Amino acid sequence: MSYEVRLDIFQGPLDLLLYLIKKNEIDIYNIPIALITQQYLETLEWMKSLNLDLAGEYLVLASTLLLIKSRMLLPDDSPEGAGEDETGEDPRQDLVRQLLEYQAFKEAALDLDGRPWLERDVFKRGSYPDLPPAGTEEETIAEVGIVELVDAFRRVISSLEKEELMQINSEKLSVTDRINEILERLREAGQVSFQELLEGGRDRRRIVYTFLAILELMKLRMIKAYQTGPFGPIRIFPAVEEEPDGA
């Protein structure tokens, strides 16, 4: 194998394909698919012979190439290398589009790399002597992000059942959002009607979540619902007086 290729320089199958196209000085809009497929497969063989782990994506692209090659050999399609057919669609079209898109982002990545990075090329002021706190300002929370929060939760429940782990889904969290809203409204107004709670949302999912939230709150016995007759409005009240925040 004569290719002077270092495999860790490829970011994936598209990257390898772009490399082969450049190496052969091929027009990307008119890829000689047989030649490129052959070189692509040879490179994969060579990678395998070096005991390199081949990501599955490399094989997916290999089969795509073979598929395109076979379609180009069908009599009804334009002959290889002849570019787009007048009526039919060039079997290479999707791949070319994907390659061009990938190439554009690859260049964008190089652009980013070429910018003056903070803490690599340019630096901000290194230190500043600590000042005594002003005391009056609201306390701010140091940089914690979602990642830290999720990690913390994962740490906590790692000892618990896997089943419990799976219970957390965005549906439950959406219901919790609605629970908080309902509690907020009850706090402000003292009571709220079922209708009022359901009216806010236009989309069906929100109505379902509101309903689930009401059921959950009733299950937790945090609210009580009263109806003033068989078809009268349902009114919702807090079940217990809550204590003020911070108590």
Add this chain to the structure above:
Amino acid sequence: MEHDKALVEALLFAAETPISLDRLREILDMPKEAVQAAVLDLQREYQERRGGFTLEEVAGGFQFRTLPEYSASIRKMKGRGPSSLTPAALETLAVVAYRQPIVKADIDRVRGVDAGGTLKGLVEKKLVRIVGRKDVPGKPILYGTTRRFLEIFDLQDLAELPTLREFGELAE
């Protein structure tokens, strides 16, 4: 130096992150025009002076930063090699930056590989963050870039990213 200008300079110097004109105005209780005049005046002064650092406009604010030509000596002083992202991480970052908000499946498709590992690394480095969920079945997570991304890559805002090379057309 005039008092207001010196005061603005002191704040710009002491701030940990780029500081916006609005924030300066709020702290100093000065008219916006006066704050702006002071900042632009400082910016011009440092530019003309050609010292070790200048006042740069970045991520919607202003920040003193050293000039790139001194990076080697500063890195030597700090005793660390150039911090860098792998080419794979940079590609993922570029896709997120230009296509945000974007779901992971679309990043995978563009890059032709599973971008999970690089994406997680970028979230941990606080260059990429979760911005919401796409309203399609499964509600997949949408990703976007952070303010820190702008700070690190010396961008005022996303509009300052160079235009992506056209790839939509298959015309010769």
Add this chain to the structure above:
Amino acid sequence: MEHDKALVEALLFAAETPISLDRLREILDMPKEAVQAAVLDLQREYQERRGGFTLEEVAGGFQFRTLPEYSASIRKMKGRGPSSLTPAALETLAVVAYRQPIVKADIDRVRGVDAGGTLKGLVEKKLVRIVGRKDVPGKPILYGTTRRFLEIFDLQDLAELPTLREFGELAE
């Protein structure tokens, strides 16, 4: 500005601690006299300029520092300074976030320790609030997260919290 002087300025600016003449000489591989001349020159320049900061000799080295007369505004800008959450507090917060509304006994059970202290701290920081009382014997307090929690973690609503499955997939 002359190159050596600008280089020294960049180093003094970017340094984490006051930096000595010896250290500068070591990094820049310049004669001590040249380093000293540059530093003294800079010191005189900033002194005469009367801007927001000057180059001070402290703790055996040199460091840019703002003038004391601007400290009130700087303190205002910095607020009280960020206080970080301890790992224990973060864990309690995570349990509340994902399992709300939740009573303290359940937080204790999940975390395997008494969460009373951390919970109180989170209520004081206005990240967690009392959302009501569970109508069971003893009427235990139910806790949930606040709007401020959403702000700090940059979330539109709780539904944006990633599920563990999604987060796990990112890493694969």
